[in-house]
Amino acid sequence: MGLVVLWYDLVCFGIVGVAFVGAAYVIWRREGICECEEQKSLYESLVVTSGEDGGGIGGAAPSGRGYVNSIDLWTSCWRGLHPLGLLVLRFASFLILSVFLIWDILDYGPSIFIYYTEWTFSLVIVYFGIATMVSANGCVVYYSKKLPSDNGKREELLITDVEQNVSTDALAFGTNQIRGTIKLQSHCDQEAVQQKAGFWGYLMLATYQACAGAVILTDLVFWCIIVPFLNNVHLKLNMLMGCMHILNAAFLLLDTAVSNLPFPWFRLAYFVLWSCCYVIFLWIIHSCGYSMWPYPFLDLSSQWVALWYFLLAVVHIPCYGLYFLLVRAKKTFFPRWFPEAFVKLC
Template sequence: MSSQNDADSTRLSYWLNWRVFLCEIWVLAPVVGALFIIWKYEDRSVETRANDDDDDDDDGKGRQDLSVDDVWRPCLNQIHPGWLLGFRVLAFCFLLATTIVRLLVRGWSIFYYYTQWTFTLLTIYFGLGSLLSVYGCSQCGRQQSMRVTTDRSGTVPENGHRQPFIEGEGMNSTKNRKIAGARVVSKALDSCIHLFQIIFQMSAGAIVLTDCIYWGVIFPYLSIQDYDLNFMTVNLHSSNLVLLLCDTALNCLRFPLFRISYFVLWTGSFVVFQWIIHACISVRWPYPFLDLSSPMAPLWYLTVALMHLPCYGLFALLVRIKHILLPQ
């Protein structure tokens, strides 16, 4: 949905007024605060051990440790990781196919909208989640194979591998190369896991915000104008939340509250992106409440900014209730 401009946004007078100044405060102040919170609380380390019962508590700073197993292991031990892998692959294929169809029909203009930004972010989440689940399932199969070997031999090799009786210089060199390669892979895996959790929390808040604004604000406005609601529009503003809720019900990812900062940065980036476009080109605004020439623009910007709190908080509450009802 787009809004027709009543004023030329490329003119300097469009930006030099009190409405724009207030809107800039509502957008940039939360962005600065989000950057400070990330700098203060973010921890890029990922625990490489399995989950323990005492890992469910916060460290008092709003941070929760992330285990490697969290990204691919279901919330219940009775559920095989392959089920989560299968769901993520199907969800990724569905979201990717939807995006490709929209690209073929409407072109690159679909990325002019916040909805498509969030939809694409969710597609990346399920794509990366599928890869991590494949890795997790392979590790799970390897562990089961080692258990079988251990049960048959009756002994547990040190570090899971048999050690040679004599190690020469060549053997030490090979071993060192293997250790160095393993460290590189471990760092890359840690970065992917960290990014995966951030995308999960960022897309959760963005999806709730997108669907709430569309069905609560935009759709009633379109209904007055006899707007013809099609399947693709309903799919775009409903399947995203359904798929993410299903994945949330299956996975055991944490949801630290301080990472609302990434959600704020995501929305702030979109708004600044729109400001830059409209400062250079006089085009329609993607959503009527973004139009800075409207007398109600400061109120709209403040309302949407405040909506980030309940949107993220509601999803965080759902995750918390799930961990309470389904403890591992």
């Protein structure tokens, strides 16, 4: 049976359409725009480009359209955690979540991908897959190149050695020459790192932002609505469903707790786009004859469906906001509780 369009269905189409266009507009307006006045908005943009005046030792952070510090994609906010440790954590998360998804497919078949749970779970796996590749590349860079902080220390040692062995006049010339050489080397190394991580860094962070809100929404709907009130063979609470709706948030929160990833508020737009794509997918398959609705509150034949769609659109804000507050709490309280171990973020 095809999709029958009623007046309240048009309202649903309008809600999803406005949300989709609005999210796309926010991304178009905000992504690629960097307001790096005195490093105030260092991570406002994902696309990596190199400015002519940025990236020197002791100088200002690179500014310009689309700057992001790619080193923060694969380093930890904890001083004791090596980049290799973050790589192992992300790869282990990828493998464990993949096992549960395969288990889910074997039990219910490929048709499970009609559910938002599997969409979100798959997105989290994609995030950890990309994050593993970025971390692996970062470990290669870590062992093959000097990081900017190491270059700064090397510069200080070289200058100290010069001060001890040459006269004051020679010092002025030698110091400037050394600084210029080290600054150029640091700029080249940092630029190489950023260029390698640029596309994958963009994809990684966009996926991360979409995962954050989608995981909160998925788990809240499952534990607060579906388990208490709905009776569905696939959605009923069992060990597999329980683990999937715990591990998706647990691994993502663990990665957030140990990583240096930025989390600006406006990237709620990625989460909204992800949900809109899922709803549009449901409309398409129902227009092609698929009869079952995975979630009753999305069924377009219900007279109250427009209200459900509106409430689900609105609930995206507190879901993303909850994760945003968790990240904010990490930046606020961890430096106070662990001042020696935690690296305070910008």
